[in-house]
Amino acid sequence: xxxxxxxxxxxxxxxxxxxxxxxxxxxxxxxxxxxxxxxxxxxxxxxxxxxxxxxxxxxxxxxxxxxxxxxxxxxxxxxxxxxxxxxxxxxxxxxxxxxxxxxxxxxxxxxxxxxxxxxxxxxxxxxxxxxxxxxxxxxxxxxxxxxxxxxxxxxxxxxxxxxxxxxxxxxxxxxxxxxxxxxxxxxxxxxxxxxxxxxxxxxxxxxxxxxxxxxxxxxxxxxxxxxxxxxxxxxxxxxxxxxxxxxxxxxxxxxxxxxxxxxxxxxxxxxxxxxxxxxxxxxxxxxxxxxxxxxxxxxxxxxxxxxxxxxxxxxxxxxxxxxxxxxxxxxxxxxxxxxxxxxxxxxxxxxxxxxxxxxxxxxxxxxxxxxxxxxxxxxxxxxxxxxxxxxxxxxxxxxxxxxxxxxxxxxxxxxxxxxxxxxxxxxxxxxxxxxxxxxxxxxxxxxxxxxxxxxxxxxxxxxxxxxxxxxxxxxxxxxxxxxxxxxxxxxxxxxxxxxxxxxxxxxxxxxxxxxxxxxxxxxxxxxxxxxxxxxxxxxxxxxxxxxxxxxxxxxxxxxxxxxxxxxxxxxxxxxxxxxxxxxxxxxxxxxxxxxxxxxxxxxxxxxxxxxxxxxxxxxxxxxxxxxxxxxxxxxxxxxxxxxxxxxxxxxxxxxxxxxxxxxxxxxxxxxxxxxxxxxxxxxxxxxxxxxxxxxxxxxxxxxxxxxxxxxxxxxxxxxxxxxxxxxxxxxxxxxxxxxxxxxxxxxxxxxxxxxxxxxxxxxxxxxxxxxxxxxxxxxxxxxxxxxxxxxxxxxxxxxxxxxxxxxxxxxxxxxxxxxxxxxxxxxxxxxxxxxxxxxxxxxxxxxxxxxxxxxxxxxxxxxxxxxxxxxxxxxxxxxxxxxxxxxxxxxxxxxxxxxxxxxxxxxxxxxxxxxxxxxxxxxxxxxxxxxxxxxxxxxxx
Numbered sequence: 001x002x003x004x005x006x007x008x009x010x011x012x013x014x015x016x017x018x019x020x021x022x023x024x025x026x027x028x029x030x031x032x033x034x035x036x037x038x039x040x041x042x043x044x045x046x047x048x049x050x051x052x053x054x055x056x057x058x059x060x061x062x063x064x065x066x067x068x069x070x071x072x073x074x075x076x077x078x079x080x081x082x083x084x085x086x087x088x089x090x091x092x093x094x095x096x097x098x099x100x101x102x103x104x105x106x107x108x109x110x111x112x113x114x115x116x117x118x119x120x121x122x123x124x125x126x127x128x129x130x131x132x133x134x135x136x137x138x139x140x141x142x143x144x145x146x147x148x149x150x151x152x153x154x155x156x157x158x159x160x161x162x163x164x165x166x167x168x169x170x171x172x173x174x175x176x177x178x179x180x181x182x183x184x185x186x187x188x189x190x191x192x193x194x195x196x197x198x199x200x201x202x203x204x205x206x207x208x209x210x211x212x213x214x215x216x217x218x219x220x221x222x223x224x225x226x227x228x229x230x231x232x233x234x235x236x237x238x239x240x241x242x243x244x245x246x247x248x249x250x251x252x253x254x255x256x257x258x259x260x261x262x263x264x265x266x267x268x269x270x271x272x273x274x275x276x277x278x279x280x281x282x283x284x285x286x287x288x289x290x291x292x293x294x295x296x297x298x299x300x301x302x303x304x305x306x307x308x309x310x311x312x313x314x315x316x317x318x319x320x321x322x323x324x325x326x327x328x329x330x331x332x333x334x335x336x337x338x339x340x341x342x343x344x345x346x347x348x349x350x351x352x353x354x355x356x357x358x359x360x361x362x363x364x365x366x367x368x369x370x371x372x373x374x375x376x377x378x379x380x381x382x383x384x385x386x387x388x389x390x391x392x393x394x395x396x397x398x399x400x401x402x403x404x405x406x407x408x409x410x411x412x413x414x415x416x417x418x419x420x421x422x423x424x425x426x427x428x429x430x431x432x433x434x435x436x437x438x439x440x441x442x443x444x445x446x447x448x449x450x451x452x453x454x455x456x457x458x459x460x461x462x463x464x465x466x467x468x469x470x471x472x473x474x475x476x477x478x479x480x481x482x483x484x485x486x487x488x489x490x491x492x493x494x495x496x497x498x499x500x501x502x503x504x505x506x507x508x509x510x511x512x513x514x515x516x517x518x519x520x521x522x523x524x525x526x527x528x529x530x531x532x533x534x535x536x537x538x539x540x541x542x543x544x545x546x547x548x549x550x551x552x553x554x555x556x557x558x559x560x561x562x563x564x565x566x567x568x569x570x571x572x573x574x575x576x577x578x579x580x581x582x583x584x585x586x587x588x589x590x591x592x593x594x595x596x597x598x599x600x601x602x603x604x605x606x607x608x609x610x611x612x613x614x615x616x617x618x619x620x621x622x623x624x625x626x627x628x629x630x631x632x633x634x635x636x637x638x639x640x641x642x643x644x645x646x647x648x649x650x651x652x653x654x655x656x657x658x659x660x661x662x663x664x665x666x667x668x669x670x671x672x673x674x675x676x677x678x679x680x681x682x683x684x685x686x687x688x689x690x691x692x693x694x695x696x697x698x699x700x701x702x703x704x705x706x707x708x709x710x711x712x713x714x715x716x717x718x719x720x721x722x723x724x725x726x727x728x729x730x731x732x733x734x735x736x737x738x739x740x741x742x743x744x745x746x747x748x749x750x751x752x753x754x755x756x757x758x759x760x761x762x763x764x765x766x767x768x769x770x771x772x773x774x775x776x777x778x779x780x781x782x783x784x785x786x787x788x789x790x791x792x793x794x795x796x797x798x799x800x801x802x803x804x805x806x807x808x809x810x811x812x813x814x815x816x817x818x819x820x821x822x823x824x825x826x827x828x829x830x831x832x833x834x835x836x837x838x839x840x841x842x843x844x845x846x847x848x849x850x851x852x853x854x855x856x857x858x859x860x861x862x863x864x865x866x867x868x869x870x871x872x873x874x875x876x877x878x879x880x881x882x883x884x885x886x887x888x889x890x891x892x893x894x895x896x897x898x899x900x901x902x903x904x905x906x907x908x909x910x911x912x913x914x915x916x917x918x919x920x921x922x923x924x925x926x927x928x929x930x931x932x933x934x935x936x937x938x939x940x941x
Contacts, residue, residue, distance in 0.1 A: 001727060001736070002919040004404060004911070008414050009393040009923050011381065011906055013930045016351030018043035019338035020076035022096050022534075025287055026342045029091075034342040037534040040349060041098060042357060043073030046396055047427060049100065049110065052357075052373070053635070054345055057793040059359070059371075060635055060684050060720060061378040062563055063545065065115040066445055069397060069425035075101040077133045079153040079169055080534060093534040097169065099155065101128045107157060107167060109174050113539030114494040115478070116445055121157075123176035125165050126183075131157040132193045132201070156180060156201055156215065158190025164203060166215055172538075180218050181211075192241045194250075196264070202250055204239025210252060212267055222267040230256055241282050246289035253280030259294050259304070261321055275302040275323050277938045284337040284348050286362060292321070293348050293360070295334035297936045301350060302326040303365060329358045329370055331927065332935045345793040353932060361794040369795030371718070374740040376925060378637070380723050380907030381431075384921065388437030388455070389911045390417070391921055397422045399431060399442060401453075403462060404911050404921055414921075418453070418464040430479045434486035439503065439513065441489060443477040448491055452513060472501050472515055479546065483555030487576075489515075490558055495539060496546045498522040498560060502615045504582075518583045520613055520620050522558070524568045525627060548639035556673045557623070557693055561639050565632030567681065569623040569693055574669035577617030577654030584614040584668075614668050617655045624672075625696025632689065637720040638682035638737070642690075642748075643728050643914070644675055680735060682721045686714060690748065701748050709752040711896050714744055725910050727918040736920070738908050743899050743922075750895035 022039045026032075039062075040052040047067015053060045067073065081094030098110045105127050111118040134154045154177070155167040162183035168175050180201070188207035195201055196212070200221065203211050208228065212221040226237045238255040245251065248264030257276035262269050278297035285292050292304040306320045332353035339348050339362060346363035356375035361368040383392045391402045391414070401418040422428070426444035433440045433453075440451045450472055454465035472489060479492040489501045499519040506513060527544075535542035543564035551558050559569045612619065655669035678699060681689040688710075690702035707715070719740040727734040733748045791797055903926035912919040 002407070002917065004414075004919070004921045005902070005924065006414065006921055007924050007926075007929060008402065009382070009391075009400075009906065009925075011376070011393065011395055011923075011925055012046075013355040013375070013932065014044040014046040014048065015335070015353040015355060016042055016357060017045055017072060017074050017102075017335055018076040018100070019336040019349055019351055019357070020078055021338050021340045021349075022078045022080075022098075023340065025340070027093075032343050034345050035093070035534070037093065037096060038340070038342075038345070039096075039535065040338065040340075041076045041078070042351065043076045043100060043102075044355075045072045047071030047073060047102070049073055049076070049098075051112075054340075054347075054793055055634070055684065056344060057791060058634075058684055058718075058720075059373055059793075060637070061374070062547070062635065063115060064377065064379075065110055066427040066429050068427055070103070071425075072102045073100050074103065074129075075131055077131060077155065079133050079155075080136065082137070082151045092532050095537060096534045099131070099133075099174075101131055101157070103127065105159070107131060107155060107174060111537060111539050112535050112542050113537050113545065115545075116494055119174050121167050121174045121176060123165055123167075125157075125163055125179075126159045126161040128157045128165075129160055129190055130193050131155055132195055134195055135198055137198065154215075156193055156195070158193045158203055159183070160189050162186070162188045162190060162205065164190060164193065164201070164213065178218075180213055180215050181220070191239055194242050194244055196244050196248070196250065202242045202244065204242045204252060204254075206236060206238050208237040208239070210239055210242060210262075224262065224267055224269070226252075226254060226260070238279070240280060243283045243285050243292075245285055246287065249289070251283060251285065251292060253283050253294055253296070255279045257296065257298070259283070259292065259302075271321050273304065273321060273323055275304070275326065276300055278936050281333065281335050282337045282350075284339045286339070287341040291362065291365070293337060293339075293350075295337055295350055295352075297333045298938055299328045299330050299332060299334060299935070300326045301329050301334060301360065325366075329360065329372075330354050330356070332932055347793045353935075354927065355930065356927075359794045361792050364792050366798070368791050368797050371795040374719055374904070375927075376740065376904055376906055378720065378722060380909075381428075382907030382909055382923060383431055383433050384909035384911055385433045385435055385437030386910045386912055386914070387435050390433065390437045390453075391909060391911065392431055392433050392440070393907075393923075394428050394431050394442070396427050397425065399428070401440075401464065406912065406919070415462055417462055418466055420451070420466065422449070426476075430477065432480045432482045432489075434482050435484040436486070438505075438509075439482060439486045441472070441480045441482065443480040443491070445476040445478075445494060447474065448472045448477050448480060450489075450515065454509070467512060469512060470515055473499070473519065479549045481549050481551055481558075483551045484553055485555060486513075488551070488555055488558075490549060490551065491519075492546050492549050492560065496524075496544060496562070498524070498546070498549075498558075500558070500620055502582075516582060516615065518585070518613060518615070520615070522568075522570050522620060523622070524560075525566075525622070527564075527566055527631075548636060550639050550641055552641040552677045553643040554673075554675075557641065557677050558620070559639060559641070559679055559693070561636040561681065563635050565634065565636060565683070567626075567629045567632075567636070567639075567679075567691075569626045569629070569679075570620050571623045571672055571694070573619045573621045574614070574617050574658075574671055575655050579654060580617040581614070582616060586612040586614070612668075617658070617669065619668060623693065623696075625694060628696030629691060629693075632681065632683045633687065634684040636681050637684050638680070638722070638724060640680050640724050640726070640735075642678040642680060642733075642735070643726050644677060680724070682724075682737065684720055686710070686717060686721070688746070701751070705752050706754075709754045711744075711752065711898070713898055714896070717742060722905070723908060725908060725918065725920055729915065729917055736908070736918075738905055738922075740904055741900060741902065743902065743905075743908075745897040747895045752895050 020041045023035050026034055038054060042050040049065040050061055051063040053062050077099045079097045083094050084092045086092055100108050105125055107121040107128060109118045136153060137151050152170045157165045164180035166177045166180050168177040186207060188205040190203050191206055192204040193201055199214055199216050201213050201215055208226045210224040214221060228235055229237050239252055241253045243251050250262050250264060252260050257278055257280060258272055258274050259280060260269050261271040275294055276296045276298050280294050280296040283294050290306055294302045303324045304321055305324050330352050334350050334352040337348060337350045341362060348360040348362050349357055351357040357373045359371045381394050389404050391404055393400055399420040400416055402414040403417045404414045405412045424446060426446050428442060428444055430443045437453055440453055442449045450469040452467040452469055456463060476494060477491045478494050481490045487503055489503055491499045499521055501519055502516040504514050533542055544562050546560045546562050549560045556572045557569060559567060561567050658667045658669050677693045679691045679693050687707050690699040692699050721737050721739050724735050724737045735746050737744045903924040906923040906925045908920050908922045910920050
């Protein structure tokens with residue numbers, strides 16, 4: 001495989017301005033488990049909001065709510081409706097709602113189902129600079145429909161003119177309720193606000209004051225002055241953040257770099273700690289009120305703690321809090337922090353201008369390492385037209401197209417051959433291009449646009465001529481996909497509805513293609529999805545949102561996958577017939593109904609069952625075996641059809657023996673594709689599912705290779721897969737997977753080694769059940785991801801040599817010649833790795849070994865070279881398949897290969913013809929190439 005290691009795509013960074021967890025802590029009635037609806041919202045400067053699922057430390061980016069031009073997200077907050085109790089006595093969690101602010105005088109609520117703004121608050125006030133959520137009321141469960149306004153969580157917003165506004169969220173609305181305080185004559189900006197309890201708020205101003213107000217009557221309970229700024233600096237002290245502790249005290253961070261602790265009863269300052277060299281921009285506190293984290297412009301993250309002795313005399317209260325340490329987890333200003341403390345997950349997440357969120361352990365601070373989450377989008381903003389050697393990249397509202405020359409043409413650098421800037425202010429959600437580079441489609445949340453790319457004539461330069469075609473639809477889309485030949489265009493709407501449009505390409509390239517006006521709706525299967533998730537809303541179930549969609553290489557199959565792990569597939573019925581009607585709609589009420597239309601997930605099912613649409617002799621129907629594909633154990637992160645043989649099979653000229661008659665005015669062919677199509681799905685737990693779609697089952701390779709046989713380097717990866725490319729030339733059957741910092745190759749013609757496969761193969765049929773029972777007995781923690789070390793959701797545990805001793809334990813032993821009566825106990829055994837390899841065994845390992853033993857040749861399908869020999873080879877980025885190389889000959893016998901040599905990978909797409917050796921463009925975006933503003937320089941730097 002030839003790799004063009006490139007950095008020519010200027011994907012711009014987007015700073016993190018806001019962070020918010022959906023829950024501050026677990027539900028009081030279930031402290032042992034984290035809520036299934038726990039999510040982290042990340043607001044960026046380009047207006048996008050990312051929804052991350054901690055997933056017990058896996059950290060998956062599930063959704064992205066796209067913003068637009070000049071729509072920076074400056075604040076995020078979650079509210080939750082009161083829990084309800086149904087007539088059967090089951091407790092139903094209240095619905096979650098997400099709100100944001102950003103350079104406007106309104107607060108925006110987002111629809112978690114569609115990812116679009118749902119409503120905006122009203123009110124004649126100035127720009128909102130900060131806002132906070134009222135704590136939940138401690139009330140009993142209510143019956144559905146009996147939730148009162150007093151049980152709802154209100155919002156308080158601080159404005160640029162110094163006023164504080166109270167917003168009501170009752171009755172599923174977001175409306176202005178009243179002013180808590182009017183702007184003063186000085187008009188000092190409100191920089192931070194938080195709730196002390198359900199009726200008292202704390203607000204930090206830009207005039208060196210903190211005001212304590214009662215939201216019921218708007219009275220000012222106390223005004224706390226921080227004094228003037230340092231000598232030689234600004235006169236005013238900016239109170240950037242105010243946070244409350246569990247015991248009623250509160251802490252502030254300001255522009256002097258200090259944090260100040262205040263008594264919650266008399267509102268007096270009890271302590272002042274200088275921890276930063278510049279402004280403190282955000283604070284985070286632990287649930288028990290004994291830990292404080294601060295971050296700011298000097299890139300430091302400081303940690304403070306206090307003793308837990310509540311009976312200390314008043315004179316010693318100044319020694320209660322102390323700064324323990326500080327560290328730079330970021331390369332630029334740290335602007336936001338968020339915390340969550342549960343039984344398993346206990347973390348602090350921080351983010352700033354360097355665009356990368358960092359997860360820091362909270363409860364086990366100092367015993368675990370931090371972890372940096374991927375800064376680049378999980379869905380690569382990169383596609384290619386291999387036959388035309390075009391690479392398309394996009395960001396915000398802009399699209400650029402490059403042409404990549406082959407090595408035979410010299411060492412000419414890729415050139416930009418086209419630029420597109422959308423006129424609207426909506427950010428781009430998805431882009432697709434045909435294999436030959438003739439058609440391009442761009443989707444936003446508002447509309448889908450279609451363009452024709454005309455190749456230049458010889459001697460006319462290298463630029464492309466761009467023609468705008470008629471819009472596919474008046475509404476927007478979350479995903480758009482072309483077939484390789486450009487005949488079909490699929491659109492997944494923001495409401496996860498699937499439609500397919502037919503494109504008629506003229507014979508003359510100078511003529512414009514046209515889109516048939518009739519869209520084909522594809523209905524998904526009705527699923528018995530039981531969990532009642534608090535993320536579900538009026539627009540639909542959050543978990544059923546479609547995140548991936550792909551066509552097969554011949555365009556005969558289409559597949560989609562959602563967050564819950566369900567996969568839906570459709571197939572073309574009949575053959576293309578140029579002599580048939582372009583659009584033939586059979587709306588006869590007496591039309592026959594096929595069995596595959598009985599389980600659709602659509603309310604208007606009766607109309608769908610009576611209306612059949614045929615386009616040029618072809619129909620799109622649900623795959624007859626679609627219901628056989630199982631629900632994945634975790635969210636799918638990758639969906640890709642394996643390229644099959646070219647569609648050179650003899651096809652009939654149209655649909656023979658299909659003619660309209662008096663009794664059958666709408667005949668159609670029921671022929672389905674004869675060639676099997678294989679679909680690769682990768683889950684968040686790095687499980688590879690290789691399906692035979694038409695048969696509705698796992699392929700033989702997938703059945704012979706369970707998760708326990710995967711290379712340990714792949715199972716222990718922390719970052720999920722982002723994409724893949726296929727190498728199926730010269731009878732090869734390889735897939736190249738890549739993530740943020742890794743590239744793996746799997747040969748689907750060979751199996752991974754399985755420990756003990758020889759012994760299992762020699763077992764008799766009577767011993768098979770015994771072996772399976774032993775395997776199940778040795779397996780521990782069923783249902784858990786044992787490929788990763790146990791931790792609190794951040795990085796791996798610190799080695800025992802580097803953990804400071806915090807406790808001394810006595811060791812009671814007998815005489816020197818006697819065995820000790822007590823054994824030493826490891827203080828950190830909770831964070832140790834699994835103690836034996838048996839913990840990682842899959843329950844189907846023995847069955848997979850038996851399947852391999854039934855091969856006709858009786859020879860093991862994995863090569864004679866061990867994995868240890870493979871790891872000693874250095875990665876090859878360019879001429880990997882060069883003939884005559886001994887390393888290459890050995891690698892061809894290997895079932896897998898990997899490298900970690902590349903910097904953060906934006907995407908990897910193929911270029912070149914289908915019958916040529918695999919050639920890809922791998923785009924890197926290292927942190928030092930980001931165009932960031934100047935950062936603060938300390939006195940010691």
